[in-house]
Amino acid sequence: MPTSGTTIELIDDQFPKDDSAAGGVVDEVDLTEANILATGLNKKAPRIVNGFGSLMGSKEMVSVEFDKKGNEKKSNLDRLLEKDNQEKEAAKTRTHISEQPWTLNNWHQHLNWLNMVLVCGMPIVGWYFALSGKVPLHLNVFLFSVFYYAVGGVSITAGYHRLWSHRSYSAHWPLRLFYAVFGCASVEGSAKWWGHSHRIHHRYTDTLRDPYDARRGLWYSHMGWMLLKPNPKYKARADITDMTDDWTIRFQHRHYILLMLLTAFVIPTVICGYFFNDYMGGLIYAGFIRVFVIQQATFCINSMAHYIGTQPFDDRRTPRDNWITAIVTFGEGYHNFHHEFPTDYRNAIKWYQYDPTKVIIYLTSLVGLAYDLKRFSQNAIEEALIQQEQKKINQKKAKINWGPVLTDLPMWDKQTFLAKSKENKGLVIISGIVHDVSGYISEHPGGETLIKTALGKDATKAFSGGVYRHSNAAQNVLADMRVAVIKESKNSAIRMASKRGEVYETGKFF
Ligand SMILES: [Zn+2]
Numbered sequence: 082m083p084t085s086g087t088t089i090e091l092i093d094d095q096f097p098k099d100d101s102a103a104g105g106v107v108d109e110v111d112l113t114e115a116n117i118l119a120t121g122l123n124k125k126a127p128r129i130v131n132g133f134g135s136l137m138g139s140k141e142m143v144s145v146e147f148d149k150k151g152n153e154k155k156s157n158l159d160r161l162l163e164k165d166n167q168e169k170e171a172a173k174t175r176t177h178i179s180e181q182p183w184t185l186n187n188w189h190q191h192l193n194w195l196n197m198v199l200v201c202g203m204p205i206v207g208w209y210f211a212l213s214g215k216v217p218l219h220l221n222v223f224l225f226s227v228f229y230y231a232v233g234g235v236s237i238t239a240g241y242h243r244l245w246s247h248r249s250y251s252a253h254w255p256l257r258l259f260y261a262v263f264g265c266a267s268v269e270g271s272a273k274w275w276g277h278s279h280r281i282h283h284r285y286t287d288t289l290r291d292p293y294d295a296r297r298g299l300w301y302s303h304m305g306w307m308l309l310k311p312n313p314k315y316k317a318r319a320d321i322t323d324m325t326d327d328w329t330i331r332f333q334h335r336h337y338i339l340l341m342l343l344t345a346f347v348i349p350t351v352i353c354g355y356f357f358n359d360y361m362g363g364l365i366y367a368g369f370i371r372v373f374v375i376q377q378a379t380f381c382i383n384s385m386a387h388y389i390g391t392q393p394f395d396d397r398r399t400p401r402d403n404w405i406t407a408i409v410t411f412g413e414g415y416h417n418f419h420h421e422f423p424t425d426y427r428n429a430i431k432w433y434q435y436d437p438t439k440v441i442i443y444l445t446s447l448v449g450l451a452y453d454l455k456r457f458s459q460n461a462i463e464e465a466l467i468q469q470e471q472k473k474i475n476q477k478k479a480k481i482n483w484g485p486v487l488t489d490l491p492m493w494d495k496q497t498f499l500a501k502s503k504e505n506k507g508l509v510i511i512s513g514i515v516h517d518v519s520g521y522i523s524e525h526p527g528g529e530t531l532i533k534t535a536l537g538k539d540a541t542k543a544f545s546g547g548v549y550r551h552s553n554a555a556q557n558v559l560a561d562m563r564v565a566v567i568k569e570s571k572n573s574a575i576r577m578a579s580k581r582g583e584v585y586e587t588g589k590f591f
């Protein structure tokens with residue numbers, strides 16, 4: 082049967098001779114052990130007190146802290162197992178709110194009210210003052226808001242995302258401190274929390290454990306995941322000890338509330354008040370409205386970048402490349418590339434694609450603040466592109482009628498062919514395949530005489546250049562006339578078929 086796989090030739094004897102020692106046993110990776118490493122549970126996770134890092138997220142979903150009281154002697158793994166067992170027991174007796182239908186009595190229990198205030202309440206206040214005309218927008222405040230939007234935004238994309246979550250480059254402490262402080266201006270939680278849920282997103286993309294699971298719909302992956310209480314059943318963990326080893330991350334997490342209030346609201350208010358004499362404009366536009374816009378833009382990465390756009394590198398999962406999302410997110414919109422090559426400091430690889438975050442990382446490296454910028458080799462990128470192109474081509478191939486499938490045809494030896502040729506004068510062998518050209522003789526573009534000389538014979542050489550080198554189209558017309566395969570020449574039949582683009586799996590053939 083033709084399949085969408087690649088033709089596999091019989092290649093056993095193409096390998097070098099096996100020279101390995103006999104009887105060697107190779108251990109397989111222990112999955113439990115490897116998963117413990119992936120979640121960082123083998124290490125002592127520092128407890129960084131604040132808790133407000135769960136801001137905009139669901140602590141149940143991403144919590145990596147452990148209760149110290151009474152548990153000091155237990156290993157992280159023991160604590161985890163104990164906690165998981167307790168949760169399982171508790172789940173038996175009650176149904177989590179996320180599994181219950183919405184009713185007039187319980188709707189408020191479905192919601193994460195802190196996040197409702199931070200991503201819905203604050204914008205309502207901002208837009209009320211802006212749209213009612215109570216606080217008019219002045220040009221200076223507008224320009225400062227745009228500039229400050231970029232400062233907070235790039236701290237998320239170049240800092241939270243590409244530096245900390247993916248370690249796609251390294252940075253010296255002044256730059257890390259800058260991103261840690263001004264990342265707070267975007268009100269997206271602490272880098273520790275953000276990086277942890279982001280690593281889970283990359284590890285479990287499009288599964289129930291993916292915090293922003295795109296399969297649950299545009300609304301859920303945009304804001305729903307944050308506004309609704311998540312099901313603790315699908316809680317996931319990822320190792321972030323490299324992040325918590327960074328003092329700037331610990332400093333930011335400890336003082337998150339203070340830093341957030343200061344950078345998101347106090348600083349823009351004071352700057353607009355001092356320089357433009359417009360304190361209220363600073364608070365409303367450079368504060369509330371700016372935070373709303375940057376939050377929505379960032380949420381688009383989880384929603385739009387998993388919905389609209391192209392998938393040039395791999396289409397097995399939802400991430401997509403899209404220039405519209407790139408524009409609002411400082412270049413984070415080339416999300417199909419990003420999910421394939423997450424530790425590449427670039428998101429866009431073509432010169433005309435918009436990725437200012439990449440440019441900023443490069444510029445900071447020129448002045449010595451950033452270093453060790455990571456890139457995947459162009460060859461690895463081309464490989465992925467071609468594999469995806471090949472997949473598309475194979476899908477198209479599967480829809481095409483390639484003529485009778487070789488494996489469905491009867492197998493004749495040469496004697497049978499000669500016998501059958503006496504009954505049917507229109508039979509001819511080309512590349513080990515018997516064709517019945519009776520109905521085609523008068524239509525043959527090379528004339529009746531030529532085709533008639535081939536009847537009852539093997540015309541492989543004449544067909545493929547000895548007399549006339551037939552085109553692809555001619556070969557395709559011929560393929561429709563297949564009636565049998567010659568046993569002694571089945572290998573040339575396979576070669577002929579795979580040359581045309583037909584795909585057969587070795588092993589299933591004959
Ligand atoms: Zn994603």
Ligand SMILES: [Zn+2]
Pocket residue numbers: 242246247279283419423
């Ligand atoms: Zn990422």
